[in-house]
Every structure is written in C-alpha cells, then in structure tokens.
Amino acid sequence: MYSAVQPSGNLTIGNYTGAIRNWLAMQDEYDCFFAIADMHAITVRQEPAELRRHTLELAATYLACGLDPQKCALYVQSHVPQHAELCWVLNTFTYVGEASRMTQFKDKSQKHADNINMGLMDYPVLMAADILLYLADYVPVGVDQKQHVELARDIAIRFNNRYGETFRVPEPLIKRDGASIRSLQDPAKKMSKSDENPNAAVFLTDDRDTVMRKFKRAVTDSDNRVCASEDKPGVTNLLTVYSAFVGCTVEEAEKTFEGRGYGDFKLAVGETVADVLAPIQAEQKRLLADRAYLDGVLKGGAERAYKVARRTLSKVYRKVGFYQGD
Ligand code: TYM
Numbered sequence: 001m002y003s004a005v006q007p008s009g010n011l012t013i014g015n016y017t018g019a020i021r022n023w024l025a026m027q028d029e030y031d032c033f034f035a036i037a038d039m040h041a042i043t044v045r046q047e048p049a050e051l052r053r054h055t056l057e058l059a060a061t062y063l064a065c066g067l068d069p070q071k072c073a074l075y076v077q078s079h080v081p082q083h084a085e086l087c088w089v090l091n092t093f094t095y096v097g098e099a100s101r102m103t104q105f106k107d108k109s110q111k112h113a114d115n116i117n118m119g120l121m122d123y124p125v126l127m128a129a130d131i132l133l134y135l136a137d138y139v140p141v142g143v144d145q146k147q148h149v150e151l152a153r154d155i156a157i158r159f160n161n162r163y164g165e166t167f168r169v170p171e172p173l174i175k176r177d178g179a180s181i182r183s184l185q186d187p188a189k190k191m192s193k194s195d196e197n198p199n200a201a202v203f204l205t206d207d208r209d210t211v212m213r214k215f216k217r218a219v220t221d222s223d224n225r226v227c228a229s230e231d232k233p234g235v236t237n238l239l240t241v242y243s244a245f246v247g248c249t250v251e252e253a254e255k256t257f258e259g260r261g262y263g264d265f266k267l268a269v270g271e272t273v274a275d276v277l278a279p280i281q282a283e284q285k286r287l288l289a290d291r292a293y294l295d296g297v298l299k300g301g302a303e304r305a306y307k308v309a310r311r312t313l314s315k316v317y318r319k320v321g322f323y324q325g326d
Helices: 013-024 047-065 082-091 096-100 103-111 119-135 143-163 208-216 232-248 250-256 263-286 291-322
Strands: 002-005 032-036 071-075 138-139 172-174
Touching: 002 013, 002 119, 002 138, 013 047, 013 138, 013 172, 013 232, 032 047, 032 291, 047 263, 047 291, 071 291, 082 119, 082 291, 096 103, 096 119, 096 143, 103 119, 103 143, 103 250, 119 143, 119 291, 138 143, 143 172, 208 263, 232 250, 232 263
Parallel strands: 002 032, 032 071, 138 172
Antiparallel strands: none
C-alpha cells in the first residue's frame, strides 16, 4: 500500500477524508508506505523555511491522526534518492502527449502561468515512481488523483511488456464518500490547501470557532431542504463532510437532518468536525514539541523505505541494461 501528501501548506479536511483517514484502517492489514511528498511540493514555489516547517508538521499530523510508525513506514520522499532515479527511467516510458493531457497539469498551468516548469509536467511520473518502487497493489487517494494512478498503471504495464514482469500494476483505492470534498464557497471547485478565499477550506489546524464560522458561511441554496442532489452542490458537500466525519452514509445523514433547517444543519456539521479535530490538534502540538522523536520516526521510515526502493531500482537498472559491474 502506498500513498503520500504534499507538505505544501496546512492540510484541509479533504486531505483527511480523501486520504489519511482511509489509511488508518489499512495499516493493520497491509505493508504500508506513507510519504511526505516534498519533491512534488517544489513543482510550485515554496518558501524554504515554510517547506521545512510543513514537512515536520505533516509528520506530526500523520502520527496524530493515528498512523503507527511500528506498522507503516512514514518518511520524507527526498530522503530516499531512488524516487528521483526511477522517475528518470520512467520518463522514457511516458509520452509527452499523455503527460500534457493530465487534468491537474492543465489546471496548475493555468493557475501558475508564470511558472509552468518541467517538474509540473513530470509530477505524475514522479508519482508513478513513488508507487512502483514499493510494488504497491493499492493506492488510497482522493478522486482528483485517480488519473495519476491510472497513468502509473499504464507506465507499469508498458515497462512490463517490454522487459518482463517487473512492477505490480497498482489500483487506486477511492472511498465512496469523502473522496472529493468541495470548496465551502464554490462547490464547483475541490477544497484545496491553496485557495485564496480563507473561507473556502477548513484546515486540520482550525480552532473550533473558526470551524464553526466557516461552516456557518458555507454556500447552500434557498430551498432549506437538507438532501443530496446534483442541483444542490453546497448542501450535498456538507452532507458528505458530515457523513465522512461521523462514519455514516450520505443517506443516513439525510435522515438525521430530515425536516431540520440549514442553520441547525450547519451547526451540527461544524460541531462534528470540530469534535474530531480537537484531539488530533492536541496530539499534533504535543508531538511537535518532541523534535527528536519525530526525527527518529522519519529516519526509521526512510531506512525501511530505502531497503525496498534499492531492491526495485537495481532490478530496473539491470532490466534496462545499465552495466552494474561483474
Ligand atoms: P495532495 O497533497 O495534493 O493531496 C493529498 C491527498 O488528499 C486528497 N485530496 C482530497 N480528497 C478529497 N477531497 C479533497 N478536496 C481533496 N484534496 C486533496 C488527494 O486526492 C490525495 O490523496 N500527488 C499527491 C501526493 C502524492 C501521491 C504519491 C499520492 C505524491 N506521490 C503517490 C499517491 C501515491 C497529492 O495529490 O497530494
């Protein structure tokens, strides 16, 4: 099992429900590798001191959410050099056409028109390298990353066809509810760490008052009926958030709020989210005060990852014909 989050800012509740929350149940059953994707993060300009701080904060968030370093390898992507090395080989198995058709590349090119760098286009190939290095069967992600995991599959199949069985062909693992949380201000957009509108995203670090205020201001509609449907994207999104945080289905959430007005509904969603976030925030704060412990976890994780990554890369180098001595 492989997945990662970029340390490119404070995490949103979308990152939690779409990714991290779903990893928790997996760690008992699977051999898990969860990375902090700092190499992906620099495809958009980062302030160096901020990137370092966000990396450490993300490590603390992983632990505070309940990932157990005894059960899974938690590490920083740039600590394991094989990611960049395999990416280079996989670049020769990826067509410029398919990379330029990736939705995220097109979106980010528009958003950062002054910095459409090669890394931005190579982002999904580096992601394929991440996944394929660990021979992962499953990749738990949110809906927005499905296309990238599909590209990783295509690259793996292409390589295997040319050189014989080398990589596992990974599958995206996407939960029905919570895999695509929308902006609270414009449900046509996904909730994102980097939205300029401060009320669009709820961050894992937001205190109770802020969480309540953001949900109170969330965009809904004028008919005051709490039910999910395509023409009620704001309300549907809030129902999705609620169900993901309570652990019920959207249909069950609809029943809970039958006959209740939006004011009441928004208050309940806010309280539910704030209740889940409070203990995570307290634990994250406690962990951030123990730098030596966090560094130890990341070092141990990188060592575990390195062993597997080295084995896969050396197999790949042999297959493609790199001379490795007698
Ligand atoms: P990042 O940091 O952009 O997103 C991390 C995870 O959060 C999910 N996500 C969401 N889920 C539901 N609703 C949302 N609004 C929302 N926003 C984000 C993303 O789908 C993702 O699962 N490229 C990856 C990081 C990565 C990776 C990998 C993932 C690097 N290498 C290898 C899997 C395998 C990303 O999107 O990060």
